[in-house]
Amino acid sequence: MKILQAALFATTCLLVAPALAANSREDSPTKESMVSSVVVIDARQQKSAPETGYLHAGGVSKAGHSIAINSRYLSRDGKPWLPVMGEFHFARYPEAYWEEEILKMKAGGVQIVSTYVFWIHHEEIEGQFDWTGQRNLRRFVELCRKHGMLVFVRIGPWDHGEVRNGGLPDWLLRKAKVRTNDPIYLSHVRRLYGEIGKQLQGLFWNDDGPIIGVQLENEYGERGPNAGAAHISALKRLALESGIDAPLFTVTGWPKADFPAPEVIPVFGAYPDGFWEELPGEAPPHEAYLFELKRDTDDMSADLIRYEHYPYLLAEAGGGMEMSYHRRPLIRPADVAAMDVTHVGSGANLYGYYMFHGGANPEGRLTTLQESHATGYPNDVPQVTYDFQAPLGEYGQMHPSFRNLKLLHQFYSDFGAELAPMTAFLPEQLPASPADSATLRSAVRTDGDGGFVFLNNYVHNLPMPDKKGITFQIRLPKETVALPRNPVDIPSGAYSIWPFNLSLGSARLLYSTAELLSKLELEDSSYYVFFAVPGVAPEFAFDETSVGKIVAEGGTLVREHGRLYVDGLKPGTNEAISIQTVSGKSVHLLLLSQEQAQSLWKIEINGKRYLALTDADVFFDESTLHLRSRDPSKLAFSILPPLSRDPKANAPLRSVGSDGVFASYAAEVAPREFDIRWEQTQPAGPREPVHTSSLQRKGPVAVVPEEAEFKDAGTWKITPPSLGGTGVSDVFLRIDYRGDIGRLYAGQRLLDDDFYHGETWEVGWKRFTSLGGSDITLKVLPLRKDAPIYLSPGARPDFGSGQQICTVRSIGASTEYEVQVTF
Numbered sequence: 001m002k003i004l005q006a007a008l009f010a011t012t013c014l015l016v017a018p019a020l021a022a023n024s025r026e027d028s029p030t031k032e033s034m035v036s037s038v039v040v041i042d043a044r045q046q047k048s049a050p051e052t053g054y055l056h057a058g059g060v061s062k063a064g065h066s067i068a069i070n071s072r073y074l075s076r077d078g079k080p081w082l083p084v085m086g087e088f089h090f091a092r093y094p095e096a097y098w099e100e101e102i103l104k105m106k107a108g109g110v111q112i113v114s115t116y117v118f119w120i121h122h123e124e125i126e127g128q129f130d131w132t133g134q135r136n137l138r139r140f141v142e143l144c145r146k147h148g149m150l151v152f153v154r155i156g157p158w159d160h161g162e163v164r165n166g167g168l169p170d171w172l173l174r175k176a177k178v179r180t181n182d183p184i185y186l187s188h189v190r191r192l193y194g195e196i197g198k199q200l201q202g203l204f205w206n207d208d209g210p211i212i213g214v215q216l217e218n219e220y221g222e223r224g225p226n227a228g229a230a231h232i233s234a235l236k237r238l239a240l241e242s243g244i245d246a247p248l249f250t251v252t253g254w255p256k257a258d259f260p261a262p263e264v265i266p267v268f269g270a271y272p273d274g275f276w277e278e279l280p281g282e283a284p285p286h287e288a289y290l291f292e293l294k295r296d297t298d299d300m301s302a303d304l305i306r307y308e309h310y311p312y313l314l315a316e317a318g319g320g321m322e323m324s325y326h327r328r329p330l331i332r333p334a335d336v337a338a339m340d341v342t343h344v345g346s347g348a349n350l351y352g353y354y355m356f357h358g359g360a361n362p363e364g365r366l367t368t369l370q371e372s373h374a375t376g377y378p379n380d381v382p383q384v385t386y387d388f389q390a391p392l393g394e395y396g397q398m399h400p401s402f403r404n405l406k407l408l409h410q411f412y413s414d415f416g417a418e419l420a421p422m423t424a425f426l427p428e429q430l431p432a433s434p435a436d437s438a439t440l441r442s443a444v445r446t447d448g449d450g451g452f453v454f455l456n457n458y459v460h461n462l463p464m465p466d467k468k469g470i471t472f473q474i475r476l477p478k479e480t481v482a483l484p485r486n487p488v489d490i491p492s493g494a495y496s497i498w499p500f501n502l503s504l505g506s507a508r509l510l511y512s513t514a515e516l517l518s519k520l521e522l523e524d525s526s527y528y529v530f531f532a533v534p535g536v537a538p539e540f541a542f543d544e545t546s547v548g549k550i551v552a553e554g555g556t557l558v559r560e561h562g563r564l565y566v567d568g569l570k571p572g573t574n575e576a577i578s579i580q581t582v583s584g585k586s587v588h589l590l591l592l593s594q595e596q597a598q599s600l601w602k603i604e605i606n607g608k609r610y611l612a613l614t615d616a617d618v619f620f621d622e623s624t625l626h627l628r629s630r631d632p633s634k635l636a637f638s639i640l641p642p643l644s645r646d647p648k649a650n651a652p653l654r655s656v657g658s659d660g661v662f663a664s665y666a667a668e669v670a671p672r673e674f675d676i677r678w679e680q681t682q683p684a685g686p687r688e689p690v691h692t693s694s695l696q697r698k699g700p701v702a703v704v705p706e707e708a709e710f711k712d713a714g715t716w717k718i719t720p721p722s723l724g725g726t727g728v729s730d731v732f733l734r735i736d737y738r739g740d741i742g743r744l745y746a747g748q749r750l751l752d753d754d755f756y757h758g759e760t761w762e763v764g765w766k767r768f769t770s771l772g773g774s775d776i777t778l779k780v781l782p783l784r785k786d787a788p789i790y791l792s793p794g795a796r797p798d799f800g801s802g803q804q805i806c807t808v809r810s811i812g813a814s815t816e817y818e819v820q821v822t823f
Contacts, residue, residue, distance in 0.1 A: 086356025109409020269316025573660025758795025
């Protein structure tokens with residue numbers, strides 16, 4: 001999973017320069033208002049048509065639906081396509097809840113579910129394959145198909161994914177030279193692929209199934225006559241012989257990838273931080289937060305020209321980060337979302353997250369199934385939890401990053417057909433390094449007429465100052481687009497996408513400093529939803545000849561040189577701008593606040609699309625809208641267009657009027673408290689110094705303690721909640737502790753674990769209700785003050801005068817409520 005940056009695309013000539021802002025006011029401007037930075041982007045040299053026919057890829061289903069690929073982008077049914085892909089490991093999640101988790105991903109704007117098939121999960125004992133329960137690959141893919149989600153299977157044989165041996169069974173390591181064309185190894189791979197092929201029979205795209213892609217191997221850097229491209233070719237041949245045949249076959253483009261050029265497509269990735277690093281402190285600023293016209297690979301010596309045959313596709317854009325024993329970096333929502341903006345702004349046309357959904361390792365029959373020093377790997381990760389700080393957590397929680405990313409995904413879904421064919425261009429004066437905080441980071445994607453400006457003023461572990469007085473000049477083949485009318489400041493921490501020369505029906509939007517979010521087409525009108533970027537005044541500019549009659553309640557309209565400017569608008573749920581176009585169809589623009597935009601969901605019920613506004617977490621199926629929240633007062637929603645008749649729900653539901661253009665409803669669910677009883681039964685003993693190892697490393701890192709050390713761990717008895725009752729979806733134990741490792745047991749069975757990282761440990765209890773009301777045991781291993789373990793700023797506990805810490809401050813319950821609304 002380790003990603004380094006490097007290699008390719010196209011270069012262009014652009015300029016960033018300080019200048020004096022034009023000012024037509026009669027009063028004397030202040031010195032500060034006169035100085036601006038004009039970012040000049042030369043986009044006159046448009047790329048020629050994309051190359052087709054080079055790649056042995058693409059496919060047409062029996063029903064006539066197509067997936068195709070050229071050198072720049074994917075297409076679906078002949079239309080350019082910029083999909084979002086999210087990793088979700090079926091074997092790391094209870095099968096009883098797969099369906100609702102797939103629906104959550106769909107509600108978040110994910111269109112493709114990618115998943116590893118870990119060999120050791122299915123054939124831990126040689127010859128005994130297990131495809132049952134939460135290892136039931138076929139059932140998982142069928143559920144994806146049921147809800148219109150596409151699938152990308154990553155079949156290894158070596159996967160990594162922080163699994164024991166990278167997913168290879170122990171017995172295999174004793175019998176064959178793995179990851180080569182060793183005949184013994186390939187004979188076992190043939191058997192594995194044959195089993196996978198049987199599980200997935202009839203589920204591939206060509207058979208009208210959802211599987212559009214297959215990844216072979218992972219992070220494969222071997223070279224030689226029985227390795228490299230020869231090995232990838234052998235794996236593809238075995239896959240095809242086993243009935244594994246999808247429109248797209250991929251390999252990771254790192255490290256120093258050697259692959260059969262036209263047979264597979266390289267995919268890339270980037271992470272904001274890495275648990276694998278040996279760094280004693282904060283990770284330095286990463287170039288993932290730069291706009292760059294090159295691929296994310298460490299292979300600088302490769303033949304870079306070959307990458308011109310392939311579109312820029314990502315399969316491992318960090319949706320979070322796992323914790324290792326020696327390094328536990330916290331990832332914030334902006335760490336993930338800003339990286340999304342920089343990569344798509346740099347030309348990426350598939351944005352795949354690793355991970356989008358967290359999980360937990362299944363129980364092994366012979367061993368635990370996590371990566372560890374004990375198995376010859378350089379990192380120790382938790383035995384059970386694989387939460388990954390992903391947008392959807394280990395227990396299906398919608399972490400804050402989920403809503404941040406949903407803003408981008410809705411935009412890609414509704415405007416990806418326009419964006420995907422557009423070429424990326426950069427300023428000539430780029431940041432001097434990833435640590436350059438003074439230079440604005442920006443890019444443009446354009447087709448030579450319209451396009452989008454991408455901005456980023458956020459970097460993980462690097463304070464970024466406001467960028468004062470910014471304007472853009474975008475040089476196109478037939479004109480130069482200048483925006484905005486007056487210089488704007490780009491606040492610290494901001495990242496955004498601004499449209500220019502965009503058709504809104506027959507109206508032409510020359511630019512907007514509000515971010516475009518979504519659109520909703522109705523029979524006689526169109527709604528376009530924007531949101532105001534905090535700290536940036538929203539302004540809209542139109543071609544005056546295209547708009548006809550225009551109304552902007554509360555805004556200011558200025559007409560200059562054939563342009564119509566609208567500013568002074570306040571974000572909210574009323575129409576910001578209403579346009580009666582020259583074609584006669586009305587166009588309505590909504591301008592939400594960023595907080596409101598994060599609560600906007602595009603849903604489809606009974607074949608009809610709506611915009612739903614709610615603070616609750618949302619997912620939906622064919623006929624039902626599911627609302628979940630830990631605050632029962634937030635089980636309310638507003639909807640556009642209004643419903644022809646009031647919906648029904650499994651709780652009292654009433655109409656509460658309107659919220660701007662939305663019709664509003666509220667449900668009544670009685671709050672329910674769950675009492676958690678807990679007491680300490682054993683104080684912690686003194687902890688031995690933390691051991692270190694230099695296995696596969698330049699220097700030593702901390703190694704997870706031996707099991708025997710947990711005999712002296714601090715111990716607490718917990719009486720868990722008894723679930724039940726109307727309107728309760730789940731109850732989360734919230735364990736606020738200070739220590740090194742927390743473990744939760746039912747008898748001798750390890751239910752979950754946590755490497756302390758400064759945040760409250762949360763455990764969803766509904767999956768453990770089969771335990772009944774039996775007491776459970778919490779063990780906390782003390783954290784030594786001198787332990788060589790990295791914790792993010794603010795996460796390190798206060799040791800006071802002590803040399804170790806092992807405390808539990810509180811154990812409580814947080815109730816998640818649910819209302820199901822039927823239209």
